[in-house]
Amino acid sequence: MKTTILIADDDINIRRVTQLYLEKEGFQTEIACDGKEALDLLEQEKIDCAVIDVMMPNVDGWELCEKIKAFYEIPVLMLTARVDPDDTIKGFKLGTDDYVTKPFHPVELVMRVKSLLKRYRVASAGKITFNDITIDQSSYKVQIKDQDFMLPTKQFELLYMLASQPGKIFTRDQLIESIWGLDYEGDERTVDTHIKKLRKQFKNDEDLLQIITVRGLGYKLEVLS
Template structure:
């Protein structure tokens, strides 16, 4: 079955260009002219990834992204006409996985969609494996080259979350909610402390794996080999 991409944008020209490029790559496309129509399609179709504009009538991209992340386990790529840090932070807090700023080259958008789909396929597995790294959620064990590490549970869950979608930026709030839970009464410095410990643990393997700080947003994991 073909992978299905939902395109939600009220600009017909942008929709047509994105559709053309994605269909050339073998994707099946569903089109929505606004956020409300996009939600209707999501209820009726199996969608694998959503490409959505922020400024749309009826239901805008912010609300649409929030609803998708509440009810569906799919990646979201947002299209925005402004490269403002505030918009980026707001989008990531709502759960968007990536951004493309207009005007953009359609070939770049295709590459980003492919990358998101790859990340989500990795995230669905119980064990994450890169070429010399295995992170096993059943045993809470990390193997790098031929060396095994047993991590404290919260450190492991933090590493596993970041590694489940390499390159994706996770805000501190997202990490707190995912790992410590909504009722956690501490502050987001807890995340920073655990990140520091993980970096120290894997200091000798920075040529393979790095946890990067994204100023004003949070953290992401980069696999280098």
């Protein structure tokens, strides 16, 4: 079964070029001229990844991204004509997985889509492997080189979520909602405490992976080669 990419943009030229390059790489595409059409397609078709413009009529990219992340387990790549740090922060808080700034080279966009899909497939497989590290969701075990680590449940889930998409920024709210649940009554310091413990646990392996603090947003995991 072919992988289907949703392209939502009110610029016909961008839709055509993006569609052409994605289909050239073997992807199937669904086209929407605005956010409302995109939401209708998401209800009707099986979509594996969404490439959406920020500025669209009816339902803009911000609202579309928020709704996708609330109801679908798929990666979202946002297209923006503005290089504004506030926009980037807003997008990551809403859950976007990556950004491409217009004008962009279609080959770069295709590569980013492929990378997002790969990261999501690795995460859904239940076992993440990179360098000399294996994080196994079935056994809650972390193996680094020849050494095994058994982490407390929440620490493991936090590490697994970060490692499932290396380089992606997760806000504290996203981490709390995913790991501790919507009814959690604590505060963001819980995430900070668990991050501190993870860093201490793997302080001797910083040449392989590092958990980076992104000021004003949250955390991301960097895999070092």
